[in-house]
């Protein structure tokens with residue numbers, strides 16, 4: 745198994761709040777990981793660090809055995825790591841095709857990027873990706889006119905075009921109804937398996953985490969609470985993970 749992510753004693757403190765405390769773990773290429781834990785456990789902090797949006801106060805993050813800070817070149821980083829969020833990060837006013845082609849921006853120079861706002865460049869990438877997520881007819885529709893589930897599929901199409909080795913998903917289905925949430929998770933996992941991508945997805949739903957992911961990493965109060973194959977996680981594990989602190 746090839747290690748793709750290594751976290752070594754990562755800590756992050758906001759003012760006086762410890763968001764992550766000396767967290768260490770490794771992830772192998774192709775793993776599908778559900779990141780769970782109560783509100784405030786540190787899930788978003790961890791994903792933002794892996795995405796390079798936040799830096800740890802202490803510790804080291806290795807990607808393919810090299811410090812994350814070495815992936816400063818935008819093109820190289822975009823090929824390595826892509827992120828999808830609950831809010832989709834789409835520009836609602838623009839047609840779907842433009843949002844999908846954002847996945848190509850790191851490949852383009854400034855001229856091609858600007859030109860693409862007028863005449864979409866590399867259109868075939870967007871067409872192919874929208875076909876794969878089941879939205880071929882939405883190419884020129886205004887993105888905000890699509891339903892939440894469809895918009896999340898557009899975000900997946902953008903990821904397909906970017907084609908990163910690691911997908912970080914921060915609450916990717918939190919705003920969707922159960923049927924659409926499952927639909928999006930099924931698609932995310934299917935794409936990741938086909939492309940041999942590694943996924944770390946934070947989820948509030950333990951049910952979805954168990955159903956769609958192979959390994960569950962549970963955080964509580966900024967620490968690793970458990971790290972187990974999804975099939976070994978018991979109801980007792982889950983109960984103690986989400987148990988509220990006793991008040992005296």
Ligand SMILES: Nc1ncnc2c1ncn2[C@@H]1O[C@H](COP(=O)(O)OP(=O)(O)OP(=O)(O)O)[C@@H](O)[C@H]1O
Pocket residue numbers: 758759761762763781782783784785786787788789790
């Ligand atoms: N910018 C910030 N400034 C101060 N404290 C912060 C900041 N971001 C996060 N925190 C705190 O750090 C802790 C971890 O937050 P984080 O958002 O990583 O948790 P989470 O597990 O993603 O929670 P949720 O499931 O509610 O999204 C929380 O106590 C939070 O209040």
